[in-house]
Amino acid sequence: MQRLGSRSGRISEPAPGTGRNAHTVSVGYRHSLSDTVLLMREFLRGLVRLHILHHAARGEIHGARMSEELAHHGYRISPGSLRPTLHKMESEGLLPSRTQIVEGRSRRSYSITHSGQRVLKETIVKVRKLADEVLGVQGS
Numbered sequence: 001m002q003r004l005g006s007r008s009g010r011i012s013e014p015a016p017g018t019g020r021n022a023h024t025v026s027v028g029y030r031h032s033l034s035d036t037v038l039l040m041r042e043f044l045r046g047l048v049r050l051h052i053l054h055h056a057a058r059g060e061i062h063g064a065r066m067s068e069e070l071a072h073h074g075y076r077i078s079p080g081s082l083r084p085t086l087h088k089m090e091s092e093g094l095l096p097s098r099t100q101i102v103e104g105r106s107r108r109s110y111s112i113t114h115s116g117q118r119v120l121k122e123t124i125v126k127v128r129k130l131a132d133e134v135l136g137v138q139g140s
């Protein structure tokens, strides 16, 4: 089972007691809302990772191209914002990179490892089972 990303990256919830929550909306509401947002962020981050693996399995990818691809699916993530995720997936042994010079600029391209392909396959099985249940898809 692949662990979801740690608290690194772009999620920046204010630490408790830092006094940054100046709004005084109902505390209970705010609390449950932020929990939901956090949970969905983790889930969406997982979807982005799965999407990256899916495309890397079909051929080399790079940040800008992947950012465009995600935009087609309604995710607005700039290449710069995608970089930490790609680096993390590289450090996890899923997506090794190589640097190329394209039109005078260096570009980092990512391919998928056997380990990445295994993670992709296992995740697809889980997503399919979840979709069957959550979406009520009538499977086999």
Ligand SMILES: [Zn+2]
Binding pocket: 051, 055, 069, 073
């Ligand atoms: Zn896609």
